Amino acid sequence: MENKVKIFNTLTKKVEKFVPNVDGKVNMYTCGPTVYHFAHIGNLRSYIMEDVLEKTLRYVGYDVKRVMNITDVGHLASDADTGEDKMLKGAKRENKTVMEIAKFYTDAFFSDCEKLNIKRPDVVEPATNCIDEFIHMVEVLIEKGYAYLSGENVYFDTSKLKEYYIFSNQSEDELFVGVRDDVEEDTNKKNKNDFVLWFTKSKFEDQALKWDSPWGVGYPGWHIECSGISIKHLGEYMDIHCGGVDNIFPHHTNEVAQSEAYLGHKWCNYWFHIHHLNDKSGKMSKSKGEFLTVSLLESKNINPLVYRMFCLQSHYRKPLEFSYEVLANVEAAYIKLKKRILELKKDGEIEQDKFAEFRTKFEDALANDINTSSAITVVYDMLKADMNDATKFALAKSFDEVLSLNLTVADEKKAEDSSVDPELEAYVLAKIEERKEAKKQKDFAKADAIRDELAAQGIILKDTREGVEWTKVQ
Ligand code: AMP
Numbered sequence: 001m002e003n004k005v006k007i008f009n010t011l012t013k014k015v016e017k018f019v020p021n022v023d024g025k026v027n028m029y030t031c032g033p034t035v036y037h038f039a040h041i042g043n044l045r046s047y048i049m050e051d052v053l054e055k056t057l058r059y060v061g062y063d064v065k066r067v068m069n070i071t072d073v074g075h076l077a078s079d080a081d082t083g084e085d086k087m088l089k090g091a092k093r094e095n096k097t098v099m100e101i102a103k104f105y106t107d108a109f110f111s112d113c114e115k116l117n118i119k120r121p122d123v124v125e126p127a128t129n130c131i132d133e134f135i136h137m138v139e140v141l142i143e144k145g146y147a148y149l150s151g152e153n154v155y156f157d158t159s160k161l162k163e164y165y166i167f168s169n170q171s172e173d174e175l176f177v178g179v180r181d182d183v184e185e186d187t188n189k190k191n192k193n194d195f196v197l198w199f200t201k202s203k204f205e206d207q208a209l210k211w212d213s214p215w216g217v218g219y220p221g222w223h224i225e226c227s228g229i230s231i232k233h234l235g236e237y238m239d240i241h242c243g244g245v246d247n248i249f250p251h252h253t254n255e256v257a258q259s260e261a262y263l264g265h266k267w268c269n270y271w272f273h274i275h276h277l278n279d280k281s282g283k284m285s286k287s288k289g290e291f292l293t294v295s296l297l298e299s300k301n302i303n304p305l306v307y308r309m310f311c312l313q314s315h316y317r318k319p320l321e322f323s324y325e326v327l328a329n330v331e332a333a334y335i336k337l338k339k340r341i342l343e344l345k346k347d348g349e350i351e352q353d354k355f356a357e358f359r360t361k362f363e364d365a366l367a368n369d370i371n372t373s374s375a376i377t378v379v380y381d382m383l384k385a386d387m388n389d390a391t392k393f394a395l396a397k398s399f400d401e402v403l404s405l406n407l408t409v410a411d412e413k414k415a416e417d418s419s420v421d422p423e424l425e426a427y428v429l430a431k432i433e434e435r436k437e438a439k440k441q442k443d444f445a446k447a448d449a450i451r452d453e454l455a456a457q458g459i460i461l462k463d464t465r466e467g468v469e470w471t472k473v474q
């Protein structure tokens with residue numbers, strides 16, 4: 001088939017024509033979430049843009065197989081194998097077992113994805129399902145001389161490679177994230193960028209998940225998971241691998257090192273990286289107390305698809321700053337756009353030439369390095385163009401296979417809620433904030449007084465796990 005999609009490849013640092021290994025078929029891999037906490041909307045920006053990439057590839061005609069791992073073991077606080085185990089940290093925080101935490105946050109992740117119309121990958125594989133595959137890979141790497149045992153852990157020997165920094169020309173010192181002021185250097189490593197393939201000497205006495213291995217009871221390193229899981233499901237050759245930009249080093253660099261050493265040939269041809277969503281204070285973090293989640297947006301009555309549209313309006317290769325002001329503008333545009341589409345008359349004959357013309361325009365926008373904002377412009381151009389309503393509606397429906405904004409579905413929560421007086425809504429939300437602040441200051445009398453004051457006006461507050469919900473009784 002014609003290969004019309006061009007994407008920026010982090011490996012070559014160029015926008016390139018995307019040509020898969022097998023004509024018409026795409027093998028795609030996505031680094032999945034570390035399930036120790038809710039995903040923040042920054043994480044979800046990456047998954048939204050990867051979803052658009054996958055749907056674009058399908059839209060232009062490829063048969064895509066997409067695989068994603070779930071990191072439920074092995075990811076330490078620093079990506080360079082130091083610091084606390086993230087899963088253990090989550091379990092301690094909530095007084096639960098690691099597996100309970102993994103299940104809860106895996107479900108929460110897919111529930112967020114559903115709300116954002118992110119398609120579930122064809123294969124989703126938790127790392128804890130593939131321990132045998134990881135052990136096998138580590139055995140082969142030791143046999144081939146790429147790995148060594150030291151201080152009871154197995155390390156990958158980066159000095160054995162011709163080229164380790166495949167994504168970057170930067171100096172080693174600039175890239176090296178393993179030794180920071182607050183983190184102890186691992187003296188078992190022969191070279192500073194060597195990384196752990198298998199831990200047996202756990203730094204944590206209470207490490208919950210452990211398996212037998214030829215090197216003693218232990219658990220896999222984080223990086224080996226993605227190599228093991230992708231090779232298990234996609235074979236020795238991969239077309240495209242995705243993740244956020246923070247994954248480039250060390251995670252993806254290490255994935256390439258160990259996969260190619262294991263396979264003995266080039267592994268993945270295209271690397272797709274999404275830039276970060278930042279808040280006003282900078283990088284998003286899950287350790288800053290209340291962090292931005294889909295549930296938080298919902299508690300503020302914001303439809304998650306408005307956040308999806310917010311992401312689609314900017315390019316995935318640019319950092320994006322989150323603000324409620326911009327989100328409010330996007331919300332207004334989203335409601336207006338949907339209204340316009342839903343008012344189109346659906347019956348009548350589709351004008352095939354016009355349909356084809358605009359479908360091509362839409363494909364071309366996306367094929368140009370997943371330019372989602374241009375694709376949205378095509379939606380507006382199409383609505384303004386000279387063609388009948390039935391054709392416009394059919395095009396909107398077709399475009400929504402990729403945009404996934406429910407553009408032709410009339411069941412939006414916000415639409416139902418539009419009967420709520422905006423002034424009343426603003427008043428109640430301000431009171432809810434005031435009550436939250438009072439609770440934070442431990443002024444419970446004031447918090448109760450605010451609740452009672454609202455109740456006297458027929459406004460009932462309900463505290464839920466996701467935040468405060470309110471209803472007006474008639
Ligand atoms: P994690 O659950 O930490 O393994 O991260 C899941 C995904 O989110 C990875 O692909 C990260 O690269 C990506 N990611 C992390 N922080 C951000 C951010 N602020 N904006 C966009 N993507 C992010």
Ligand code: ZN
Pocket residue numbers: 030031032226251
């Ligand atoms: Zn990964």
